Amino acid sequence: MIRVTEQESNYNDIDQMSVLEILKGINNEDKTVPLAVEKAIPQIDKLVSAVTNRMANGGRLFYIGAGTSGRLGVVDASECPPTFGVPFDMVVGIIAGGDTAIRRAVENAEDDSKQAWIDLQEFDINEKDCLVGLAASGTTPYVIGGLNTARKNGVLTACIVCNEGGPIAKESDFPIEIVVGPEFLTGSTRMKSGTAQKLALNMLSTAVMIKLGKVKGNKMVDMQLTNHKLVDRGTQMVMKELNINHERAEDLLLRYGSVRKAVEASQKPL
Numbered sequence: 001m002i003r004v005t006e007q008e009s010n011y012n013d014i015d016q017m018s019v020l021e022i023l024k025g026i027n028n029e030d031k032t033v034p035l036a037v038e039k040a041i042p043q044i045d046k047l048v049s050a051v052t053n054r055m056a057n058g059g060r061l062f063y064i065g066a067g068t069s070g071r072l073g074v075v076d077a078s079e080c081p082p083t084f085g086v087p088f089d090m091v092v093g094i095i096a097g098g099d100t101a102i103r104r105a106v107e108n109a110e111d112d113s114k115q116a117w118i119d120l121q122e123f124d125i126n127e128k129d130c131l132v133g134l135a136a137s138g139t140t141p142y143v144i145g146g147l148n149t150a151r152k153n154g155v156l157t158a159c160i161v162c163n164e165g166g167p168i169a170k171e172s173d174f175p176i177e178i179v180v181g182p183e184f185l186t187g188s189t190r191m192k193s194g195t196a197q198k199l200a201l202n203m204l205s206t207a208v209m210i211k212l213g214k215v216k217g218n219k220m221v222d223m224q225l226t227n228h229k230l231v232d233r234g235t236q237m238v239m240k241e242l243n244i245n246h247e248r249a250e251d252l253l254l255r256y257g258s259v260r261k262a263v264e265a266s267q268k269p270l
Contacts, residue, residue, distance in 0.1 A: 007182040009183060010182055026191070034199065037200060044203055047176060051156070060089065061129070066101075069134035069140075069197060070134065071095060085223060092123055094120065113141040116146025117145060129156070132157075132160060138177075148171050157174070159171070159175050162179060164177050180196050234253045244266075
């Protein structure tokens with residue numbers, strides 16, 4: 001297969017550029033990413049529907065990846081509980097090399113085709129669940145092996161990659177291929193490819209949670225109240241929903257622990 005992500009940059013002699021030229025070049029390349037993601041929306045749409053159906057019946061969503069891709073999966077998974085109030089094991093991000101690899105590269109971790117399934121077994125992954133493989137190259141052995149074994153065990157499989165026709169896509173029931181072209185810095189897939197994967201992950205998890213009822217109107221009514229900013233945001237939501245003052249709204253919010261519960265409780269005799 002031809003790996004577009006490894007092709008030579010469209011920019012020559014970037015080491016001779018001024019800072020302003022470098023920044024403008026990176027920005028010009030970044031502008032192309034949302035257009036590439038837009039072309040993949042039909043693929044993302046199908047995946048969202050399939051994942052929503054499984055999760056509505058007790059399934060979970062897993063991400064596996066190595067390097068930047070793995071870190072992006074961990075970030076998306078870790079943000080679901082505070083944003084949507086879901087359990088910490090409902091969306092799980094796993095990176096090749098374990099949690100150490102989140103901050104520091106683990107040598108050869110991505111080349112082990114058997115380790116991903118071993119890692120997934122720690123969570124008792126089963127046929128109710130969904131597994132999304134993340135790899136800009138579309139060829140990472142860790143991800144290929146995980147998807148292959150998961151598929152054989154009845155797990156719904158998908159991927160978000162930045163090359164077409166790779167082995168990871170072939171192991172996926174729902175392949176999402178977002179081709180962003182060569183990177184500004186040749187082969188540095190933490191740049192455009194990483195941005196594309198982050199955008200797709202935002203779309204996937206947010207759309208799934210909306211369809212699972214974790215959003216009301218346009219508000220995060222189940223968000224966790226983990227700091228003063230979020231308490232204030234929740235208080236404003238309750239004030240607007242119930243047409244009450246700040247003190248009363250904050251009291252309800254803190255008593256019941258979420259915007260949804262505060263509003264529901266206020267609509268019953270207290």
